[in-house]
């Protein structure tokens with residue numbers, strides 16, 4: 001694999017830089033201020049295609065030559081982008097068949113980015129050409145240290161429904177299913193009499209009058225991911241003809257549902273990710289932590305790069321709340337704590353034009369006499385101190401199952417309840433573990449689980465037979481398993497596993513489910529005798545080896561099991577037949593924490609006790625990161641070592657100020 005790390009001397013700091021939006025005089029000020037802020041890496045040229053190739057086959061690299069030379073001579077390294085997420089207007093005008101088409105058959109207009117069809121052969125040729133040209137010209141330039149292909153694949157054009165896409169889909173189906181009889185069998189097309197006579201009769205899942213073949217929809221989702229990956233590979237390989245520098249593309253984990261990043265993981269030399277807080281959400285830092293953990297997991301546990309986040313408000317949410325004092329710093333260091341070797345932003349200088357002029361930047365419209373700029377400079381200085389963290393790894397004893405295919409499948413129409421959502425359940429389990437200060441990895445359900453004491457399966461509706469066997473082996477070998485309701489119901493074609501629910505998990509859980517009894521909107525159901533409350537879901541569990549830990553004490557399944565436990569081989573499998581919450585109201589521990597605490601204890605998962613759950617705690621290599629999201633200082637016992645940011649010596653405890661972050665290089669015996 002081409003050489004990673006990208007910046008051997010430490011944590012990369014900087015962001016997207018769009019000098020083409022500014023006259024050249026401004027570039028000199030940019031570079032001077034970048035140095036003042038400690039910027040050492042910028043992503044350049046992301047939206048530069050129309051200037052680099054003003055007419056088809058006519059190139060003008062003069063401006064890019066000058067800016068790369070200027071950056072290089074100032075010691076600022078370049079993550080050089082291919083500009084292919086925003087094709088030039090001439091491309092769009094010349095190739096109407098490349099235009100993006102939505103499910104209803106509308107042709108999506110230009111005047112924006114991402115408005116091309118991912119299966120377009122004209123796009124393929126043009127994007128490969130410009131990527132190769134850039135690589136040929138800049139491969140040996142001393143400023144260029146990595147390649148940034150495209151920008152956010154699948155963000156706005158995840159799936160196209162044009163005729164070119166339909167043809168490409170048919171080829172993809174021939175490859176996957178072999179012959180049309182196999183396709184009919186896999187998709188269950190005898191249902192509603194939809195048997196295909198040939199691949200040519202298959203249409204993409206365009207807008208249909210009523211419920212559409214769900215297996216068709218899942219295959220289209222897979223096909224569409226593969227179309228984007230093919231575009232990436234073509235550009236990456238064009239670059240590799242000239243350069244052996246690392247190639248990345250910025251993912252959007254976990255906020256781009258149509259992209260299956262397990263499928264993407266092996267394609268990039270270094271995983272990079274863009275993450276934006278949902279500013280309207282209370283405690284958004286928990287979702288940030290989840291995104292970072294999932295990104296690290298997609299990177300196979302290796303360090304990764306935070307390619308974009310924001311210094312303050314974004315421009316695309318309904319109410320673009322500014323970050324609170326210290327929040328940019330907490331967010332940045334939390335990403336580093338969870339495995340990022342960079343803190344990069346969209347963008348360097350706030351832009352004056354177009355859709356994103358109200359998006360925050362490192363250098364705001366107000367200029368350097370601003371609180372934000374002072375925070376940016378201070379963060380740059382702190383990151384220099386954190387150089388020894390680069391490259392180090394994170395150990396987790398608990399894994400959460402995350403499968404994009406199951407995510408898609410659970411979002412399809414006509415499920416037992418619209419309230420049972422994949423993200424909602426994953427986030428509930430993640431949050432409960434976060435509040436218990438447990439570090440988690442995410443895993444695909446068929447991945448090697450041997451490193452984990454405990455595996456959690458939050459409503460993984462789609463589970464293949466192989467994945468079911470994998471979870472079974474994990475328990476037999478001594479692992480703990482927690483499964484939440486509506487998991488293991490269907491296979492990869494959205495076909496219900498034979499027999500009673502949950503087909504591939506009956507044996508490991510020691511039970512079956514006779515019937516689902518989803519609750520009315522906002523309905524709740526009592527669980528046990530001590531006030532636990534389930535939402536969304538109830539179901540009739542029939543024990544076949546498992547024991548009842550708690551029974552439903554109300555609702556349609558009163559008197560029947562709600563939480564069960566099954567000893568199998570050397571391990572234990574737990575089942576939760578309703579939706580429990582990690583937290584109730586402002587201050588009350590949720591019921592899910594009580595259940596998970598019991599499993600964590602049984603599994604012997606190590607974790608600190610007695611800390612407030614506003615304190616985020618993460619160990620990365622020899623470093624302990626303590627991020628205080630609360631309004632009171634917190635003293636963490638059992639910490640000995642040296643404060644990296646303040647030089648403080650800690651002998652047995654560390655106190656983290658309200659809203660502050662402390663990073664301790666642990667003493668050798670810690």
Ligand code: GLA
Pocket residue numbers: none
């Ligand atoms: C209608 C249709 C049936 C079936 C049911 C489901 O009555 O005629 O084919 O789809 O709805 O409720």
Ligand code: GLA
Pocket residue numbers: 151152274276308314315346356359
């Ligand atoms: C994405 C894009 C950037 C910019 C930001 C704004 O991450 O990659 O170009 O649009 O969103 O938040």
